[in-house]
Amino acid sequence: MKDIELNIPTYDDMLAAHVRIAPHIHRTPVLTSSFLNELSGAQLYFKCENFQKAGAFKVRGASNAVFGLSEAEAASGVCTHSSGNHALSLSYAAGRRGIPCNVVMPRTAPQAKKDAVRGYGGIITECEPSTSSREAVFAEVQAATGGDFVHPYNDPRVIAGQGTCSREFMEQTDGLDMVVAPIGGGGMISGTCLTLSTLAPEVQVIAAEPEQADDAYRSFKAGHIIADDAPETVADGLKVPLKDLTWHFVSNHVSDILTASEDEIVEAMKLIWKRMKIVMEPSSAVPLATILKNRDRFAGKRVGLIITGGNVDLDRLPWTKGA
Incomplete structure (x- = not known):
């Protein structure tokens, strides 16, 4: 590209x-x-x-994305896939704004990171620990929720x-x-x-x-x-x-x-x-x-x-x- x-x-x-x-x-x-x-x-x-x-x-980038959304864009919340830190950071930022956050995480992600996501109000869907599984499961979650996709880095x-x-x-x-x-x-x-x-x-x-x-x-x-x-x-x-x-x-x-x-x-x-x-x-x-x-x-x-x-x-x- x-x-x-x-x-x-x-x-x-x-x-x-x-x-x-x-x-x-x-x-x-x-x-x-x-x-x-x-x-x-x-x-x-x-x-x-x-x-x-x-x-x-990662809370820096996640917060910029969440608080840069218009009210209409934020209405359906945000969603992402992440091994942990972006997931919990996006959950934190979404919680601060009062909008839902759905995240796809590998089942092998550290328990401390899963606990933090849930503690900030994020909703977790687990996937296999591969990029292909992560992206396939995420496509299903985004289609179901309609949330704004905040990619972990891209x-x-x-x-x-x-x-x-x-x-x-x-x-x-x-x-x-x-x-x-x-x-x-x-x-x-x-x-x-x-x-x-x-x-x-x-x-x-x-x-x-x-x-x-x-x-x-x-x-x-x-x-x-x-x-x-x-x-x-x-x-x-x-x-x-x-x-x-x-x-x-x-x-x-x-x-x-x-x-x-x-x-x-x-x-x-x-x-x-x-x-x-x-x-x-x-x-x-x-x-x-x-x-x-x-x-x-x-x-x-x-x-x-x-x-x-x-x-x-x-x-x-x-x-x-x-x-």
């Missing part, structure tokens, strides 16, 4: 989104760790979206909302050389590219991905989208493929995509839990894992990392027996 056919969000869309969602989100803190700085050889800044409303950055409203995170990040730091964020479908990376390409074009945007779900890495190398249907990784939020809108940003603005093994991801997650005393998901640990794996690449640099979410199932931590 040619870029001209896409509804590509602009920097002005991001600015409007930040005003629209301000009453519904937190301006999340940026934390540092002298231990992790020494370990990595870089100056690391962690943008803590695990402290965000609904526990994840939606200009969502991307504009996610871009507000990097705007805050740059305001909270005294300049960065690089920003590293996880990549699954590419919503956060796209929002980061959208903002930084205008606000701070000198900052490199680097995506971090699990080796066992490396379709974005392979797409980046091949120059076109390569989609996996059902990859297996501890980083449950990064199992979905790129789509046309997010591919536009990845292919035009991302400097590189780096990958980490399952063991490296879990070890990075443990390091942040132990040293920074903050709860985060495996998906959020992938940036630190790739930095520690490629120390020479980041040595001496000022590096921003986006901790994308903290909705982890505490009864099934990846380093505990039976997880």
Whole structure:
């Protein structure tokens, strides 16, 4: 698909989104760790979206989509498919506006995320843990409800909302050389590219991905989208493929995509839990894992990392027996 056919969000869309969602989100803190700085050889800044409303950055994009609807558009509510964080974020935003929210989630999604969706008033329909099943079941749900489809990432409203995170990040730091964020479908990376390409074009945007779900890495190398249907990784939020809108940003603005093994991801997650005393998901640990794996690449640099979410199932931590 040619870029001209896409509804590509602009920097002005991001600015409007930040005003629209301000009453519904937190301006999340940026934390540092002298231990992790020494370990990595870089100056690391962690943008803590695990402290965000609904526990994840996705509430930014979801809120922008929900509160941007006209009264007529909102009448039938909203619907989506999601492995978890977008589902609970959209449920949160819909609840704030007082409209229904129907979500399709894989039956294998973390129980903590399912509980959060229901806690915010979302209605769950389960599917098999594959992209094909997710999209087929969703088509049935949307036909039955008539809700406005808010795609987890391939939606200009969502991307504009996610871009507000990097705007805050740059305001909270005294300049960065690089920003590293996880990549699954590419919503956060796209929002980061959208903002930084205008606000701070000198900052490199680097995506971090699990080796066992490396379709974005392979797409980046091949120059076109390569989609996996059902990859297996501890980083449950990064199992979905790129789509046309997010591919536009990845292919035009991302400097590189780096990958980490399952063991490296879990070890990075443990390091942040132990040293920074903050709860985060495996998906959020992938940036630190790739930095520690490629120390020479980041040595001496000022590096921003986006901790994308903290909705982890505490009864099934990846380093505990039976997880």
